[in-house]
Amino acid sequence: MDTATRTYAPGEYPDEKPPIGQSGFLHWVYTNLFSSPFNIILTLLTGYFLYKIVPPAFNWLFVDAVFVADSREHCRELNSGACWGFIGKRFGQFTYGFYPHELRWRVNLTFLLFIAAVLPILWGNMPKRREMLWFSALFPFIGIWLLCGGFGLEPVETSKWGGFMLTMVIGVTGIAVSLPLGILLALGRQSDLHIIRWVCTGFIEFIRGVPLITLLFVASTMLNYFLPPGSNFDLLLRVLIMVVLFSAAYLAEVVRGGLQAIPKGQVEAADAMGLKYWQSMRLVVLPQALKISIPGIVNTFIGLFKDSTLVVIIGLLDPLGIGRASLSDTKWQGLSTEVYVFIALFFFICCFSMSRYSIYLEKKLHTGHRED
Amino acid sequence: MSKITKLAAGAAVAALFAANTTTAGTLDDVKAAGHVKCGISTGVPGFAFTDDSGAWQGFDPAVCKAVAAAIFGDTSKVKYTTTTGKTRFTALASGEVDMLARNTTWTFSRDTDLKLDFVGVNYYDGQGFMIPTELGVESAKDLDGASVCIQTGTTTELNLADFFRTNGISYEAVPIETNDEARTNYVAGRCDVYTTDASGLAATRSSLENPSAHVLMPEIISKEPLGPLVRHGDSEWADIVRWTLNAMITAEELGVNSENVDSMATGTDNPEINRLLGSEGDLGAMIGLDKAWAWRAIKMVGNYGEVFDTYIGADTPIGLERGLNALWTQGGILYSPPFR
Numbered sequence: 001m002d003t004a005t006r007t008y009a010p011g012e013y014p015d016e017k018p019p020i021g022q023s024g025f026l027h028w029v030y031t032n033l034f035s036s037p038f039n040i041i042l043t044l045l046t047g048y049f050l051y052k053i054v055p056p057a058f059n060w061l062f063v064d065a066v067f068v069a070d071s072r073e074h075c076r077e078l079n080s081g082a083c084w085g086f087i088g089k090r091f092g093q094f095t096y097g098f099y100p101h102e103l104r105w106r107v108n109l110t111f112l113l114f115i116a117a118v119l120p121i122l123w124g125n126m127p128k129r130r131e132m133l134w135f136s137a138l139f140p141f142i143g144i145w146l147l148c149g150g151f152g153l154e155p156v157e158t159s160k161w162g163g164f165m166l167t168m169v170i171g172v173t174g175i176a177v178s179l180p181l182g183i184l185l186a187l188g189r190q191s192d193l194h195i196i197r198w199v200c201t202g203f204i205e206f207i208r209g210v211p212l213i214t215l216l217f218v219a220s221t222m223l224n225y226f227l228p229p230g231s232n233f234d235l236l237l238r239v240l241i242m243v244v245l246f247s248a249a250y251l252a253e254v255v256r257g258g259l260q261a262i263p264k265g266q267v268e269a270a271d272a273m274g275l276k277y278w279q280s281m282r283l284v285v286l287p288q289a290l291k292i293s294i295p296g297i298v299n300t301f302i303g304l305f306k307d308s309t310l311v312v313i314i315g316l317l318d319p320l321g322i323g324r325a326s327l328s329d330t331k332w333q334g335l336s337t338e339v340y341v342f343i344a345l346f347f348f349i350c351c352f353s354m355s356r357y358s359i360y361l362e363k364k365l366h367t368g369h370r371e372d
Numbered sequence: 373m374s375k376i377t378k379l380a381a382g383a384a385v386a387a388l389f390a391a392n393t394t395t396a397g398t399l400d401d402v403k404a405a406g407h408v409k410c411g412i413s414t415g416v417p418g419f420a421f422t423d424d425s426g427a428w429q430g431f432d433p434a435v436c437k438a439v440a441a442a443i444f445g446d447t448s449k450v451k452y453t454t455t456t457g458k459t460r461f462t463a464l465a466s467g468e469v470d471m472l473a474r475n476t477t478w479t480f481s482r483d484t485d486l487k488l489d490f491v492g493v494n495y496y497d498g499q500g501f502m503i504p505t506e507l508g509v510e511s512a513k514d515l516d517g518a519s520v521c522i523q524t525g526t527t528t529e530l531n532l533a534d535f536f537r538t539n540g541i542s543y544e545a546v547p548i549e550t551n552d553e554a555r556t557n558y559v560a561g562r563c564d565v566y567t568t569d570a571s572g573l574a575a576t577r578s579s580l581e582n583p584s585a586h587v588l589m590p591e592i593i594s595k596e597p598l599g600p601l602v603r604h605g606d607s608e609w610a611d612i613v614r615w616t617l618n619a620m621i622t623a624e625e626l627g628v629n630s631e632n633v634d635s636m637a638t639g640t641d642n643p644e645i646n647r648l649l650g651s652e653g654d655l656g657a658m659i660g661l662d663k664a665w666a667w668r669a670i671k672m673v674g675n676y677g678e679v680f681d682t683y684i685g686a687d688t689p690i691g692l693e694r695g696l697n698a699l700w701t702q703g704g705i706l707y708s709p710p711f712r
Contacts, residue, residue, distance in 0.1 A: 072579075090424065090426075093422060093426045097426075098426055101426075157451075159451065159453060217458070217459075220459055220462075220463075221459060221462035221466070312414075313456060314459050315453065315454040315455045315456050315459050317414075321414055321454065322422070324550060324552060325414060325415040325420075325421055325422045325428075325454070326415075326421070326422055327415065327421075327552050328415035328417045328418075328420060328421035328422075328430075328552075329417075329421040329422065329424075329429075330417050330418055330421075330575070330578070330579070330688060330689040330690055331424075331689075333417050333578070333579035333689070334555070334579040334580070334581075336552050336555075336556060
């Protein structure tokens, strides 16, 4: 037969199935799990560990767990697993700290408004985004008013804040304030004006050279000696300032990495078009630099959010501190695993969401410079 | 990405300058503020903990409550500030708190060099050792080479080093930060021995799965008098805290408790009770309070024995015996100067 006459027009020949053993579940198992002696050993070992760990963990977490109880003794009488009744009883404490019971609606309202304020910032396709952004700009003031009180609301001192609420306040404020500050520092470090450059470089290097815990100690103890006697600077505010400065210094370096990746031609092109410095930064350089820096920026944010638990060392009652105080109640003593699992879940949800959002943002802004 | 920058508008927290007017005395400041600022620990079983409703309870906060009751007649007028072993003294020295009531050992250097005033002792403690029974050790002196869980930054850390050095035996320190961490490490077997104040050991032991499998060594290697303290420089304020504590101890000695205090306040045959509760003389005026100050503290918080039994006594899970902390009339060393 003459090969030249054979045509394989699309659709005329049905697709044949792959040979037996080259597709399907068994094939996947073979190629991915048992393709070599080394892989076989790894698979068997992993399987053994999973078998040893997962069922007992599942039993402890759910099957044998007690969800309503009055004390640890009560839990142990009912079943042998996790005593979630403890968390249930203390859920309010873990969430609001010592915020007065009858005023907790203010925290809840602040949280809802926070979601409403953040959505238009994070989600570009939101209907009526422009109007909503005005609300976002106003939210910090509304939030402070609701949480702290005053102007018609009963004041609540920040020493009563605690639990997840405190973590959120530290995390959100730290993220929101440190990003613009970090960008300014990064630009300042590359500035042609010597004094600005020296100040920014000195600040960044100083903050990066000192552990956060040291800064927190300074905030909690040293500042009291520097300030005039009698002036009482709110402890939480001191901590927030330190957290913001700390994370701004790190962000500045992340953003600087992005800025250096932008070819010089971009700035020169902007100059050639007659753009002023701030215009060229805002319209040409920063949008590209920040896009490159997204993974690093989110990385810093996640680190900052988790570092907020360090405030427990200076006696602020974040979830870990609330957990410690609660575990000292003889009724519940010895349930630390439950507390830490619960707190870990909270942090995982927050950090994982941030991580997923950054992936979404990268995909959205993807303009073809990436490999995959 | 520029959208992220707008997060800047997302949140922030206000600058709060709490104008804290400096005046002559702490008592005036406390009265003006409407609450006693009391530094407590971040959680020690029986001594300081939050209950299910989120209120601070325990043997140490009870002192704060008694002071608030003496001044305001309201045990809720206390603003608690949690302090750690590292921040407690600066918090007091800088005026962030008016008094500390958090298992703090009265030592020479703290009383003098740190410029603090210990006003009394509300718990006589001593450092002990807890080991699993299965180790089969009878005495702490046989613990050569043991790994020891020890809280950092405390007097216990120094005592431990002294004890092992004087006995010529070695140990391996497992440094930990909190009591709960120590408990976890000890249960997991990462240290053979847990050492801290004997009260803390008893509390920890009570929370273990099988308390009888653990034993406290007979040696008590240190004196740990725990008590409330205030800043140097305001003796009037120190007097109030000191005598509130003394009033609770004296009340137990005289048989006054929160239940019979009302009937006794109307006058008894015992002149000291009358002076204490204000039906005779006016001791309160001498410390800037009214006649009924001690009556309120006893009525609202209880006498020393009641507080002890409620939070750490033999009937609680902590299960501490009175021991040294019994009244001097009952074999202990608890002794209040007279109310005269």
